[in-house]
Amino acid sequence: MLKEVVLGMDIGGTNTDFGFVDENGKILLRSHHNTTDYPTFDSFVESIYAEVVRLEKENDLKIVGIGIGAPNGNYYNGTIEYAPNLKWKGIVPVVEKVRSLFNIPVFITNDANAATIGEMIFGNAREIKDFIYITLGTGVGSGVVANGQLIYGHDGFAGEIGHFTAEENGRLCGCGRKGCLETYSSVTGLRKSAEIYKKDFPNSILNKYSFENLTGKIIYDAAKNNDYPALKAFDIAAEKLGKVLANVVSVTSPKAIFFFGGLANAKDLIFDQTKYYMEDNLLKVYKNKIDILPSLLKGNEAAIKGAAALAWNEI
């Protein structure tokens, strides 16, 4: 008998990972395409379809649904809309195209929402009806769950906490506005802070690196050796994040906030310090109630499991 699975697909600017995921969140089999190899979305989907059908037969699997996480993926429209990091321009009718080949239910949302559903269905948020999920990577993404449901908003674009104004007239953001949270509290923001502060400290090890070579890992290691500009970069990331979260909490009053992604690997330098700044700025009624927790889903499994969870959650 064929085992029922869903196809979880994480479409990124460079890589697309997909996997056959069972209803317990186990990835039974996974594969990979270079997103950049495909000038059109049609050629991309056809190539994936051919491989998936082959793998399905070879492994006695039956796909009952497809979940897709993608930059600027829109749940309501079933589209990818104006994704700056993808070759496919404009509005791509993803769900329509994929469904026309596979003839099964297909769902799409953005990367952060997919990861949020992954945490809700397969991760540390299984018992939690009100939580916020924050991805601290190249940028800052987020998903918001209230009453046990992901909030998509009226247009499918809810959950852009990375673009909260963390400082008025602050750093220029890729979105064209100033002072967005992600210019301080992403890996990119951390690198910017380190670049700014290292100049005042000639003895800092960070001066051995150009901005291009200054990775989050290098700053983390320096901070662990008490390098001041590195510690300051983490402190700023945590302060801006903690203060923004203190405001976000007053909208949905979550029980927990989950951190995922590159910066979340810095553990105490992010978790403890952000908690400190958040608590210091919270309205009294919310104090000492909210847990800041790591995501249970690890590395690049999380995106596949998240996309799969989206499909399992709907079908």
Next chain:
Amino acid sequence: MLKEVVLGMDIGGTNTDFGFVDENGKILLRSHHNTTDYPTFDSFVESIYAEVVRLEKENDLKIVGIGIGAPNGNYYNGTIEYAPNLKWKGIVPVVEKVRSLFNIPVFITNDANAATIGEMIFGNAREIKDFIYITLGTGVGSGVVANGQLIYGHDGFAGEIGHFTAEENGRLCGCGRKGCLETYSSVTGLRKSAEIYKKDFPNSILNKYSFENLTGKIIYDAAKNNDYPALKAFDIAAEKLGKVLANVVSVTSPKAIFFFGGLANAKDLIFDQTKYYMEDNLLKVYKNKIDILPSLLKGNEAAIKGAAALAWNEI
């Protein structure tokens, strides 16, 4: 045959208004108690019970549920918790007490949430699944609706947008923190701004009034006569509100935002200006999509209808 109604009750620090409300939101009959006449919640409820039973019989009505809006009312706990403006201190087990007398379903939430549900069930938000409701009175209250449901949060305390940090190290708020939205964008905030700016303009009519006598109405009339400090006070209220809303929108992506309460009566001075500041600060994906609308529910009917809507919504 008896007509089925719910009892909608709005408990305030000074006045308690209640009414018999049918399922279309019509108030068939209303009455009033002075909240301050009752040193204990027990004596308050017993007095209301006696009157309600009498009115019910005299008017051939049958109460099938009770909805209560109260300061610091907690939906999950069925309590009023540490309300600074009420004589009843600590945690008051409201639902338990009221149900023990009436023997029908009883629900409580805070004033702003009750008004939000009123707008959703009986008002301008009937067709809208994602919206935010803002009360601009002595303070700033709010209710947040996503996916057609009011967000209570894990503890029943969601929706405190009035305590968003509108300015770091800004005006001292009654909550003990600094720069909260309600210190700028409530009627009280408007009066504070007018008091600050009138001093630099000796010709301003506002100098005829002490701070105690400076009402929102006086500032509104002065603004309409192009009095600079009065216009500036409205501009600050709108700027802080617009900027905070630009951030709040990125959490839940609402279709509409409703304004209710004293400051909302200033119409163009609040609606148009707040919309301007909000749009100017919105992330591109949200621009020109969100309506700022007046509440359909008027004056002190709104609180009774809101409390009644809470009960109708549940039973």
